[in-house]
Amino acid sequence: MDCIFCQIIAGKIPSEIIYQDGEVAAFRDIxxxxxxxxxxxxxxxxxxxxxxxxxxTPLAGQMVKVANQLAKRESVAESGYRLVxxxxxxxxxxxxxxxxxxxxGRQLSGTLG
Ligand code: 5GP
Ligand code: ZN
Numbered sequence: 648m649d650c651i652f653c654q655i656i657a658g659k660i661p662s663e664i665i666y667q668d669g670e671v672a673a674f675r676d677i678x679x680x681x682x683x684x685x686x687x688x689x690x691x692x693x694x695x696x697x698x699x700x701x702x703x704t705p706l707a708g709q710m711v712k713v714a715n716q717l718a719k720r721e722s723v724a725e726s727g728y729r730l731v732x733x734x735x736x737x738x739x740x741x742x743x744x745x746x747x748x749x750x751x752g753r754q755l756s757g758t759l760g
Pocket of ligand 1: 651660662674675676677678679686732733739740741742743
């Protein structure tokens with residue numbers, strides 16, 4: 648499997664996993680766009696939000712739950728934060744393994760793309 652994020656989960660690419668449970672893992676973005684920039688991903692390979700089956704939809708809720716917990720742990724829950732999922736080429740998705748961006752720690756721009 649040559650997926651970067653699957654390799655991070657497998658420990659083949661060095662990255663500090665800051666959270667994991669049976670389904671979901673989180674680590675810091677290598678090219679942070681804000682003082683806090685985490686990626687929350689499903690441990691099993693799902694290509695994109697568009698590739699998430701109806702049966703897998705609860706996984707998206709689990710990812711949001713973990714993001715909220717990490718926002719608290721990283722002290723941005725009160726100041727505010729943004730969750731973003733890019734899906735597909737025009738959605739700006741570069742890594743084809745579903746991931747939720749958690750951005751915070753500064754005033755984020757008012758534009759969404
Ligand atoms: P996308 O554009 O697909 O929504 O976001 C992909 C994100 O993955 C980018 O923010 C990029 O900086 C991050 N990224 C790409 N390769 C790596 C890597 O090897 N390690 C980590 N930690 N983040 C990565
Ligand atoms: Zn993958």
